[in-house]
Structure formats: C-alpha cells, structure tokens
Amino acid sequence: xxxxxxxxxxxxxxxxxxxxxxxxxxxxxxxxxxxxxxxxxxxxxxxxxxxxxxxxxxxxxxxxxxxxxxxxxxxxxxxxxxxxxxxxxxxxxxxxxxxxxxxxxxxxxxxxxxxxxxxxxxxxxxxxxxxxxxxxxxxxxxxxxxxxxxxxxxxxxxxxxxxxxxxxxxxxxxxxxxxxxxxxxxxxxxxxxxxxxxxxxxxxxxxxxxxxxxxxxxxxxxxxxxxxxxxxxxxxxxxxxxxxxxxxxxxxxxxxxxxxxxxxxxxxxxxxxxxxxxxxxxxxxxxxxxxxxxxxxxxxxxxxxxxxxxxxxxxxxxxxxxxxxxxxxxxxxxxxxxxxxxxxxxxxxxxxxxxxxxxxxxxxxxxxxxxxxxxxxxxxxxxxxxxxxxxxxxxxxxxxxxx
Ligand code: T4K
Numbered sequence: 001x002x003x004x005x006x007x008x009x010x011x012x013x014x015x016x017x018x019x020x021x022x023x024x025x026x027x028x029x030x031x032x033x034x035x036x037x038x039x040x041x042x043x044x045x046x047x048x049x050x051x052x053x054x055x056x057x058x059x060x061x062x063x064x065x066x067x068x069x070x071x072x073x074x075x076x077x078x079x080x081x082x083x084x085x086x087x088x089x090x091x092x093x094x095x096x097x098x099x100x101x102x103x104x105x106x107x108x109x110x111x112x113x114x115x116x117x118x119x120x121x122x123x124x125x126x127x128x129x130x131x132x133x134x135x136x137x138x139x140x141x142x143x144x145x146x147x148x149x150x151x152x153x154x155x156x157x158x159x160x161x162x163x164x165x166x167x168x169x170x171x172x173x174x175x176x177x178x179x180x181x182x183x184x185x186x187x188x189x190x191x192x193x194x195x196x197x198x199x200x201x202x203x204x205x206x207x208x209x210x211x212x213x214x215x216x217x218x219x220x221x222x223x224x225x226x227x228x229x230x231x232x233x234x235x236x237x238x239x240x241x242x243x244x245x246x247x248x249x250x251x252x253x254x255x256x257x258x259x260x261x262x263x264x265x266x267x268x269x270x271x272x273x274x275x276x277x278x279x280x281x282x283x284x285x286x287x288x289x290x291x292x293x294x295x296x297x298x299x300x301x302x303x304x305x306x307x308x309x310x311x312x313x314x315x316x317x318x319x320x321x322x323x324x325x326x327x328x329x330x331x332x333x334x335x336x337x338x339x340x341x342x343x344x345x346x347x348x349x350x351x352x353x354x355x356x357x358x359x360x361x362x363x364x365x366x367x368x369x370x371x372x373x374x375x376x377x378x379x380x381x382x383x384x385x386x387x388x389x390x391x392x393x394x395x396x397x398x399x400x401x402x403x
Contacts, residue, residue, distance in 0.1 A: 003379070003382075004018055004324075004379070004382060004383060004386065005382070005386070006386075007386070007390045007393055007394075009386075010320060010323070010324070010383075010386065010390075010394070011320075011323035011324050011325075012319065012320055012323045012394065012397055012398060012403075013397060013403070014403045017323060017324045017325040018324040018325065018326070018379055018383060019324060019325040019326065019376070019379070020325070021325065022325045022326075022327050023325060023326045023327060023367040023371075023372060023376055023380070024327050024367055024371070025201070025300075025327065025328065025329045025365045025366070025367050025368070026200070026201025026202075026329075026369075027201075027367070027369050027370075027371035027372070028200045028201065028205050028369075029203065029204070029205065029257065029260065029264050029369060029370045030370075031253070031256030031257050031259060031260045032256060032259070032260065035256055035259075036252070036253065036256045039055065039252040039255065039256065040249060040252060042252075043055060043248045043249060043252060048248055049247060049248050049249070050245055050246075050247040050248055051228070051245060052245075053248040053251070054248075055248045055249075055251035055252040055254075055255060056074060056246055056248060056251040058251070058255050059074055059206075059246075059251040059252075059254040059255050059258070060072040060073070060074050060211070062255065062258045063188075063196070063211055063213065063254075063258070064213070066178075066179065066186065066188070066258065066261075067178075067186045067187060067188020067189060067194070067196075067213045068185070068186045068188065068189050069186075069188040069189045069194070069213035069214060069215060070214075070215060070217070071213070071214050071215070071216070071217060071219075071220030072188075072211050072212070072213050072214075072220075073211060073212045073214075073220055073223040073224050073227065074206075074209065074210070074211040074246040074251065074254070075209070075210045075211060075212070075227050075244040075245070075246055076208060076209065076210070076243075076244050076245060076246055076247075076250075077197070077199065077208045077209060077210045077244075078104065078173070078175050078195050078196065078197030078198075078199070078209075078210030078211075079104040079107065079108050079210070080108075080210065080227075080242065080244040081195045081196075081210035081211060081212050081244065082104070082105065082108035082109075082145075082171075082173060082195050082210075083108040083109075083111055083112055083242075084212070084223055084226050084227060084242065084244055085171055085192075085193050085195060085212050085219075085223065086108065086109055086112050086114065086143070086171075087112050087226065087240070088219060088222045088223050088226055089143065089169050089171070089192060089193075089219070090142075091109075091112075091114060091142040091143045091169055092114060092142050093114060093115065093140035093141060093142050094114065094115045094116075094117045094138060094140045094141045094142065095109045095114050095115070095116055095117065095141070095142065095143045095144070095145060096117045096119050096128075096133050096136050096137065096141060096143075096144045096145070097109070097116050097117070097118065097119065097128075097144070097145040097146075097147070097173075098118065098119060098120075098121050098127070098128050098146075098147055098149075098336075098356070099118035099119075099120075099332075099335040099336040099337040099338075099353055099356045100121045100126060100147075100149065100332055100335060100336075100355075100356045100359055100360065101147040101149065101173065101332055101336060102175065102331070102332060103332075103336055103339055104175075105145060105147055105173050105336070106118075106336040106342060109145070110341070110342075114142075115140075116336070116342065117136050117138075117141070118335075118336060118337045118342070118346075118352075118353060118356075119132045119133050119136045119353075120132045120352070120353045120354065120355045120356055121149075121355050121356055121359070122155075122355070123355050123358065123359070125149075125152060125154075125155070126149045126150065126152070126288070126359060126363075127146065127147065127148065127149055127152065127153075127154040127155065128144075128146050128147070128154055128155065128159065129155075129355070130155050130158035130159055130162060133159065133162055134162050134166075137162075137166055137168070141166070141168060142168060142169060143163075143168055143169035143170065143171065144159060144162070144163055144168055144169070144170050144171075145170075145171050145172070145173055146159050146170070146171075146172045146173070146191070147172070147173040147175075147176075148172060148173070148174050148176055148177035148180065148187060149176060150176055150288065150300045150302055151176045151177045151178075151179075151180045151290075151296055151297050151298070151299060151300065152180075152288075152290065152291070152296075153177065153180060153181075153182035153187060153294070154172060154182075156172075156182050156190050156191075159191075160190070160191065163191075169192050170191040170192055171191050171192050171193045171194065171195065172187070172190055172191050172193075172194040172195070173194075173195055174187050174188065174194040174195055174196050174213075175195065175196060175197035175199075175202065175210075176197075176202075176297075176299065176300065177194075177196070177297070178196050178202070178203055178204055178261070178297060179203065179204075179261055179265055179295060179296075179297040180294065180295055180296050180297055181294045181295040182294065183294075184294070186295075188213035189213065189215060192214065192216065192219065193212050193213065193214040193216070193219060194212070194213045194214075195210060195211070195212050195213075196210060196211045196213065197209070197210050198210060198211070198250070198254055198257070202299065203261065203264055203265070203268070203297045203299040203369075204254060204257035204258055204260075204261055204264075205253065205254075205257060206246065206250035206251065206253045206254040206257070207249075207250050207253060208250065209246055209250050209254060210246075211246075222239065225238055225239055225241060226239055226240070226241045226242065226244070227241070227242070227243070227244035227245050228241060228243070228245055229241040229242065229243060261297075264297075264369075264370060265295075265296070265297050265298060267369070267370050268297060268298035268299055268368060268369065269296070269298045271298070271301065271368040271369075271372055271377060272287075272290070272298045272301050272368065274374055274377045274378075275287055275301050275366060275368075275377055275380075275381060278377060278378060278381030278382075279303065279381050279384060279385075282310070282384070282385065282388050283309045283310060283388075284305060284306035284307070284308065284309025284310030284311075285303055285304070285305055285306075285310060285384075285388070286303065286304040286306075287301065287302070287303050288302045288303070288304060288363075298368075299368070299369065300331075300365050300368070301365065301366045301367075301368045302331075302363050302364065302365050302366070303363070303364050303366060303384075304359075304362050304363050305317060305362050305363075305364060306362065307362075310387075310388060310391065311388065311391035311392065312387050312388065312391035312394060312395065313361075314330070314361060314362050314363070314364050315330075316387065316391075316394055316395060316398055317364060317384060317387045318330060318364055319398055320383060320386075320387050320394060320398075321380070321383060321384070324383055326366075326367060326380050326383065327367065328364050328365060328366050328367065329364070329365045330360070330363070330364060330365075331363070331365050332360060333360045333361075334360050335353065335356050335357065335360045337353060337356070338360075366380060367380065
C-alpha cells in the first residue's frame with residue numbers, strides 16, 4: 001500500500017495505484033473455517049444435500065430466533081423469495097415500491113406479471129416516503145414493498161397504517177437489514193413478511209440465498225410448498241410452485257455466518273466509526289448516520305457528496321478511487337425507473353422522482369467488511385481528502401485526454 005499526499009501521487013495522474021489488490025464493497029465474510037469444513041464433511045458423509053435437511057432446519061430456526069419471527073422459510077436467493085412471497089400473497093395489478101433499491105426488488109414483482117409503481121424516498125432516510133406512497137395508491141394497487149435501504153428501517157408504522165387503511169398487503173425487502181432493529185424490535189417480524197438476502201456480498205452469506213420471515217403460519221406453509229414445486233406431500237402438488245430451495249451446503253454456511261454475526265457487526269461498526277472520524281469536517285460530505293439507539297449491522301458505509309460544497313462530484317471521487325483500486329460503488333445508480341424494462345415503459349416517472357434522482361447522483365458506498373482494516377480506511381480516506389483539496393486539478397485531468 002502506497003502513502004499518497006500530493007496531487008502527482010494520484011493514479012489518475014499516472015502514479016501507480018495505492019492498492020495492488022482491489023478493495024471491494026462486497027467482499028464476503030467467511031465464518032470459522034474449521035467448523036465450516038466439519039459441517040461440510042458432515043453433510044457429505046450423510047449424503048443429504050438439498051430438499052430439506054438438518055442444516056436447513058437449524059438455519060431457519062436460528063433466523064427465527066434472531067428476527068423474532070415465528071416462521072422462516074429459506075430459499076435459494078432473495079429475488080426468488082420476494083417473487084414467491086408476492087405470488088403466495090396473491091397480489092395483482094400494481095405494487096408500490098421505491099426506485100432507490102437494487103433492481104431485484106422491481107424485477108421480482110415484474111416477473112410475476114405485476115407492475116412496479118415507483119415512489120420517491122425521503123432524502124434523509126433514503127427509504128419510502130409514506131406521504132408519497134399514499135398518493136400513489138390507485139384502484140389497481142394490491143401491495144407495498146418497503147426496502148430497509150442500508151439496513152436503516154423504513155417508516156414501518158406509517159406504512160402499516162396506510163396498508164391497513166387501504167386494505168393493501170405490505171412486505172419489506174430486508175436484504176440489507178439482518179440483525180437490525182426498529183424501535184428495539186428485530187427486523188423480520190413486520191408487515192405480512194420480510195425478505196432477507198444471503199448473497200455472497202451480504203453481512204451473512206450462504207453463497208447465494210434468501211429467506212422469508214413471517215408471523216403467519218399459513219403463509220409460511222404455502223411458501224414452503226411453493227419453494228418445492230408446490231408439493232404438499234409425496235405425489236401431491238397443491239399449488240403452483242417453483243424450485244427455490246436452499247441447499248444444505250448453503251444452509252451450513254449460513255449457520256456459521258449467524259454464529260459470527262455479532263463479531264462481524266462489531267468489525268463493521270469499527271470500520272464505520274473509523275471512516276467517520278477520518279472523513280469528518282470535509283464540506284459537502286456526509287457519512288450517512290445510523291441510529292445508535294437501534295441495532296445495526298453497519299454493512300454499508302455510504303457517503304453523500306454535495307458537489308457544490310465539495311468542489312468535486314461523486315463520480316469524480318469514484319473515478320479517483322477506482323484508479324487507486326478502491327472499487328467504491330454507486331448503489332443504486334441510476335435508479336430502477338431508469339433501467340429496462342421500466343425506463344421504456346414509464347418515461348414519465350423519470351421526472352417524478354426528484355429525491356431518488358438527487359440521491360443516485362450523490363451517494364457512494366465505500367469498501368468495508370472483515371476484509372478491510374484500519375490501514376485501508378486511512379488510505380482511502382486520505383485519497384478522499386486529496387479529492388477535496390485538489391478538486392479543480394482533478395476535474396481538469398479527468399476531462400482531459402488519457403495519460
Ligand atoms: N433487494 C435488495 C435491496 C438488494 O440489495 C438485493 C441484492 C436483493 C434484493 C436481491 O438479493 P439476492 O437475490 O442477490 O439474494 C450485489 C449483489 O449481487 C446483490 O446481491 C446485492 N443486492 C447488491 C446490492 O449488490 P453487484 O452487481 O454489485 O455484485 P457484484 O458481483 O459486483 O459484487 C460486489 C463486489 O463484491 C464486487 O466488487 C466483488 C465483490 N465480490 C463479489 C462476490 C459475488 C467478492 O469479492 N466475492 C464474491 O463472491 O450486486
């Protein structure tokens with residue numbers, strides 16, 4: 001790792017990158033390897049690989065305990081878990097959701113033949129703005145999907161009241177929110193259901209994976225059948241199903257991950273606080289806050305760059321960092337409404353989401369997780385500070401011919 005303090009040290013000016021190996025936003029957290037391999041050997045010895053099994057049962061049981069939701073149905077990823085939940089709840093027509101989310105939230109609904117209706121978000125929380133949700137309800141609306149973006153809970157109570165008032169379903173995309181709380185209650189027990197992701201890049205991963213947490217036994221039973229082709233018992237299919245099962249090796253990975261979750265959250269919190277202290281005082285830069293009164297997993301360190309105050313744009317900062325092998329990400333640029341097929345279908349919505357557009361131009365996720373330590377954060381922050389000091393020269397360089 002090179003120490004950089006002058007303009008000419010920057011890779012965009014031709015110097016070697018600060019890091020030989022790339023720093024990623026989503027480097028997977030790996031649980032204790034010995035215990036993991038013991039579990040892998042065990043399931044291989046028993047030759048029970050999928051279609052239920054003891055690791056699936058253990059994983060679902062531990063998740064239910066963590067989220068204090070009585071029923072958990074694990075699946076092969078969160079996208080199919082969302083899709084299956086929407087289908088199980090019988091939603092039709094339109095579903096209100098943010099555009100400021102990963103494209104999977106929209107695709108899951110659309111794949112079931114429903115229309116996502118994108119709604120604007122709150123500039124502080126980055127989550128659905130309940131007033132706008134209410135304004136977006138039509139006679140075709142059947143449900144609302146709130147997304148706990150960065151693990152910061154949605155305005156759950158107001159959304160619940162709106163759903164109740166209008167007789168709508170309500171689910172939460174909790175892909176980012178494992179181990180987080182809202183008013184002291186764990187994410188997992190709100191709405192009709194909440195959906196977690198265990199993709200490799202998430203705080204706990206099962207390689208690929210997802211799960212639905214719900215208070216409804218009937219919904220959980222339906223989902224269990226639907227993830228297994230609709231089988232209610234051998235030779236009897238009771239509902240239109242799919243194959244969304246989680247394999248035993250994934251579940252075993254998840255059991256190890258849940259054991260390590262508290263330690264990983266501590267590392268993430270330490271990284272987050274380190275970034276905050278290193279980046280404090282830069283005009284026009286906000287490290288988005290987490291509520292200390294709640295439990296957070298701190299898996300995302302996200303900064304908001306105000307170009308007018310900073311003298312440099314989010315994209316210029318990103319270009320400088322990428323040249324140094326710091327692969328910061330512009331989640332969720334450019335917003336679902338600007339991606340296909342939604343972009344072509346609903347051109348008018350492009351102008352109706354001013355806060356979403358504002359956010360997608362400003363936020364940047366920085367590398368964190370167990371693969372990132374204090375030195376990496378110091379160096380990354382130093383690079384960001386250089387961007388602030390030398391904004392004009394950097395802009396001139398980035399808009400000039402390649403070196
Ligand atoms: N809802 C929300 C709100 C979500 O954020 C997501 C997923 C979903 C629903 C759907 O969940 P799943 O169906 O995936 O369970 C990543 C993830 O692929 C995606 O799961 C995640 N959200 C999203 C926010 O981020 P990409 O396109 O940024 O992934 P990728 O492959 O570029 O990985 C990010 C970085 O992580 C890379 O720079 C390299 C590093 N990496 C990645 C993998 C897979 C590794 O170092 N090792 C690895 O194994 O979407």
